[in-house]
Amino acid sequence: MTEENLLEIRDLKVHFxxxxxxxxxxxxxxxxxxxxxxxIRRGEILGLVGESGCGKxxxxxxxxxxxEATSGSVKFKGRDIFKLxxxxxxxxxREMQLVFQDPYSSLDPRSKVGxxxxxxxxxxxxxxxxxxxxxxxxxxxxxxxxxxxMRRFPHEFSGGQRQRIGIARALVVKPSFIVCDEPVSALDVxxxxxxxxLLKDLQQELDLTLLFIxxxxxxxxxxxxxVAVMYLGKIVEVAEREELFGNPQHPYTQALxxxxxxxxxxxxxxxxxxxxxxxxxxxxxxxxxxxTRCPEAIDICSQEIPQQIDLGRQHLCACHLRQPxxxxxxxxx
Amino acid sequence: MTKHQHDFQPSTNSQPLLEIHDLRTYxxxxxxxxxxxxxxxxxVERGQIHGLVGESGCGKxxxxxxILRLVDKxxxxxxxxxxxxxxxxxxxxxxxxxxxxxxQISVIFQEPKSSLNPVLRVGTQLIEVLRIHEGKQxxxxxxxAVEQLRSVGIPDPxxxxxxxxxxxxxxxxxxxxxxxxxxxxxxxLIADEPTTALDVTIQAQVLDLIRKLRDEHEMGVILxxxxxxxxxEMADIVTVMYAGTAVEEAPTVELFETPLxxxxxxxxxxxxxxGQVKERLEVIPGNVxxxxxxxxxxxxxPRCKARIEHGLTRxxxxxxxxxxxxPNHFVRCWLYEGES
Numbered sequence: 001m002t003e004e005n006l007l008e009i010r011d012l013k014v015h016f017x018x019x020x021x022x023x024x025x026x027x028x029x030x031x032x033x034x035x036x037x038x039x040i041r042r043g044e045i046l047g048l049v050g051e052s053g054c055g056k057x058x059x060x061x062x063x064x065x066x067x068e069a070t071s072g073s074v075k076f077k078g079r080d081i082f083k084l085x086x087x088x089x090x091x092x093x094r095e096m097q098l099v100f101q102d103p104y105s106s107l108d109p110r111s112k113v114g115x116x117x118x119x120x121x122x123x124x125x126x127x128x129x130x131x132x133x134x135x136x137x138x139x140x141x142x143x144x145x146x147x148x149x150m151r152r153f154p155h156e157f158s159g160g161q162r163q164r165i166g167i168a169r170a171l172v173v174k175p176s177f178i179v180c181d182e183p184v185s186a187l188d189v190x191x192x193x194x195x196x197x198l199l200k201d202l203q204q205e206l207d208l209t210l211l212f213i214x215x216x217x218x219x220x221x222x223x224x225x226x227v228a229v230m231y232l233g234k235i236v237e238v239a240e241r242e243e244l245f246g247n248p249q250h251p252y253t254q255a256l257x258x259x260x261x262x263x264x265x266x267x268x269x270x271x272x273x274x275x276x277x278x279x280x281x282x283x284x285x286x287x288x289x290x291x292t293r294c295p296e297a298i299d300i301c302s303q304e305i306p307q308q309i310d311l312g313r314q315h316l317c318a319c320h321l322r323q324p325x326x327x328x329x330x331x332x333x
Numbered sequence: 334m335t336k337h338q339h340d341f342q343p344s345t346n347s348q349p350l351l352e353i354h355d356l357r358t359y360x361x362x363x364x365x366x367x368x369x370x371x372x373x374x375x376x377v378e379r380g381q382i383h384g385l386v387g388e389s390g391c392g393k394x395x396x397x398x399x400i401l402r403l404v405d406k407x408x409x410x411x412x413x414x415x416x417x418x419x420x421x422x423x424x425x426x427x428x429x430x431x432x433x434x435x436x437q438i439s440v441i442f443q444e445p446k447s448s449l450n451p452v453l454r455v456g457t458q459l460i461e462v463l464r465i466h467e468g469k470q471x472x473x474x475x476x477x478a479v480e481q482l483r484s485v486g487i488p489d490p491x492x493x494x495x496x497x498x499x500x501x502x503x504x505x506x507x508x509x510x511x512x513x514x515x516x517x518x519x520x521x522l523i524a525d526e527p528t529t530a531l532d533v534t535i536q537a538q539v540l541d542l543i544r545k546l547r548d549e550h551e552m553g554v555i556l557x558x559x560x561x562x563x564x565x566e567m568a569d570i571v572t573v574m575y576a577g578t579a580v581e582e583a584p585t586v587e588l589f590e591t592p593l594x595x596x597x598x599x600x601x602x603x604x605x606x607x608g609q610v611k612e613r614l615e616v617i618p619g620n621v622x623x624x625x626x627x628x629x630x631x632x633x634x635p636r637c638k639a640r641i642e643h644g645l646t647r648x649x650x651x652x653x654x655x656x657x658x659x660p661n662h663f664v665r666c667w668l669y670e671g672e673s
Contacts, residue, residue, distance in 0.1 A: 218607040221610060222610060260533055260562065261540070261566045273537050273541055
C-alpha cells in the first residue's frame with residue numbers, strides 16, 4: 001500500500017442472489033459489482049460515473065460495508081476492512097461517511113435538524129451535550145446554515161438546504177473520507193451549483209477525500225480530480241480529469257461523452273449513438289461486457305475479458321483495442 | 334442559419350401552428366390561489382422545436398396540460414387564448430377536444446412505464462389508439478402496430494408487439510409511447526421531459542428519434558425540459574419560465590449568446606458545461622418562491638443581483654411586461670423596459 005492511497009479496492013465483487021419460489025431456491029445471481037480495482041488517493045475527489053444499474057452505488061456502499069462484499073478486499077489506511085469485526089469497524093465508520101442522493105427520504109421527518117446532525121456524535125461517544133451542541137453548530141455553519149435551523153424539522157427546508165443538512169451530518173464526526181452518492185441529481189439546476197461549490201470548498205478546507213458517484217459527466221468534470229467510468233459491474237477506464245475528458249480511450253467513455261447534451265448551441269460534435277440497451281447484470285455477456293453495443297467490437301471482444309492496462313500518464317483502460325503508447329514506458333508515472 | 338434552425342416550409346397560409354396568448358391557469362386551494370401558469374405566450378411553427386425550459390414548479394408542464402385542456406380541479410384555465418391552426422382550443426367542446434387530443438396534438442410524458450397500461454400488451458394499446466382515432470374498427474390489425482413500432486426504431490418489432498410494458502426497458506417503453514403519440518401523425522407533439530427518466534446513452538437515442546420524426550412529418554414540437562443542454566441541442570427557439578411566467582423568449586443561439594433576463598443569465602452561468610471547466614460556478618442565491626405567496630412585482634426580484642447592481646426600485650412593486658428588446662428576442666424585465 002502506497003502512502004498516497006487512502007483506499008485500495010482489489011477485485012471487489014458484490015453479487016446478489018435472487019431467490020424465487022416457496023423453497024427460496026436461488027434463481028439467479030445479479031453481478032452488481034464484478035471485479036473492481038480502484039485506488040482512491042488522499043485528498044482527491046474521485047468521480048465514479050456510469051449509467052443506472054452499472055453498480056456504482058453498490059461500490060460506494062461496499063466500501064463503507066453497508067452491503068457485504070462477496071469477495072475482494074478494501075484497504076482503508078492500510079487495513080483490510082472486510083476482515084474487521086463490527087467493534088473494530090466502528091472507529092473507521094466515523095472516518096468514512098456517506099451523503100445520500102435523495103435529500104427528502106434520507107432525513108428523519110420527525111427529528112429536529114439538530115438531533116439529525118448530532119446523532120452521529122452520540123453514536124461515536126460524544127456524551128457531553130454542550131460539546132455536541134457546539135459541534136453540530138459548527139457543522140451547520142460550515143454548510144451555510146445557522147443556529148435557529150437546529151430547532152426546525154426537515155420539511156421546513158428546501159431540497160438544497162436539506163442536502164446541506166445531509167452534508168453537515170456527514171461532516172460533524174470529522175471524517176477523512178466521504179462517499180457522495182449523486183448528491184446533486186435530485187436538485188434544481190440553480191440549486192445544484194450552490195451545493196457543488198460547497199462540496200468543493202469543504203473538500204479543500206478540511207482536506208477531505210471524496211468519492212463522488214454521479215451519472216452526469218459535466219458535473220463530474222467540474223468537480224473531480226480523477227474519474228473512473230463503470231459499465232455493468234466493471235471499471236472500464238480511469239484517468240486524471242484533463243486526460244479522461246481530453247483523450248477518452250474506451251469506446252464506452254467516448255460514446256457516453258458524445259451523448260451528453262452540451263449547453264452551448266455553437267458546439268458541434270460528432271455524436272456516437274449506441275444501439276440497444278445495457279444488458280442485464282443478471283446475464284452479463286461473455287468477454288468484454290460492452291461488446292454487444294460497441295461500435296468497434298472485433299472477434300476477441302466476445303471471448304475474452306479485457307484486462308485493465310496502463311496506457312501511460314496513469315490512464316487505465318480495459319479494452320482489447322487499446323494498447324499502451326510505445327514511449328509510455330519511459331515516462332515517469 | 335445555424336445547425337439548429339430547421340428549414341421549414343411555411344404552410345400555405347402564414348398562420349402559425351400554435352399560438353398561445355397570455356395563458357393563465359390557477360389552482361384554487363384552501364390555502365390560497367396557486368398561480369401555476371400566469372401569463373405565458375408562445376408560438377410554435379410547423380417543423381419547429383420550441384423548447385420550454387425552467388426549474389421544477391415553474392409551470393412548464395402545466396402550460397402543456399392547459400394546451401390540451403387536461404387541467405383537473407381545483408385548477409382552472411382562467412384566461413388566455415390557445416389558437417391551434419387558428420381556432421381557440423379553450424372554446425372547443427369536450428367532444429371536440431377528444432377528437433383533437435392524440436390525433437392532432439399528442440403528448441409524451443416523463444415516466445413511460447407509468448403512462449402505459451401494465452396489464453395490456455403494447456400491441457393492443459397501439460391498436461386501441463389507431464382504432465379510436467382512425468375510426469376504422471376492423472381494418473386495423475396487428476401488422477399496423479408492428480409497423481408503428483418499426484418506425485420508432487424498435488428492434489425486432491414482430492416480437493416486441495407481444496410484450497407487456499414491464500418486459501421492456503425504459504428507453505424501449507419511451508419509444509412505444511412515442512409510437513403511440515405518432516400513430517395518428519399529429520401536427521403538434523408535446524414532449525414533457527421525455528428523457529429525464531432515461532440514461533444518457535438512451536436519451537441520445539430518443540432525442541435523435543424526436544428530431545428525425547420532426548423532419549419526416551413537418552411536425553411542431555414543444556419540448557419541455559429542465560436541462561439546458563437538451564434545449565441547446567434540440568430547440569430552434571426557447572422560452573424560459575420562472576415561477577409561472579415566461580421571462581424570456583429567443584432563438585436558441587441568440588439566447589445562449591446574449592441572455593437578457595438576469596434569471597436566464599444566472600441559469601446559463603450556473604450549469605457546468607462539459608469541456609469548459611470553471612473554477613467556480615455562478616450561483617443564483619435563494620430559492621424558487623412559493624407559488625401561493627408570490628412576491629408582488631417581478632417574481633425573480635428577491636433573488637436578482639442585477640436589480641441591486643442597477644439600483645432598480647420598481648421591480649418589487651410593479652410587474653414588468655414581456656417586451657421585444659431586440660428583434661425576435663423578448664424579455665420580461667424592468668432593465669430593458671426602461672430603455673424603450
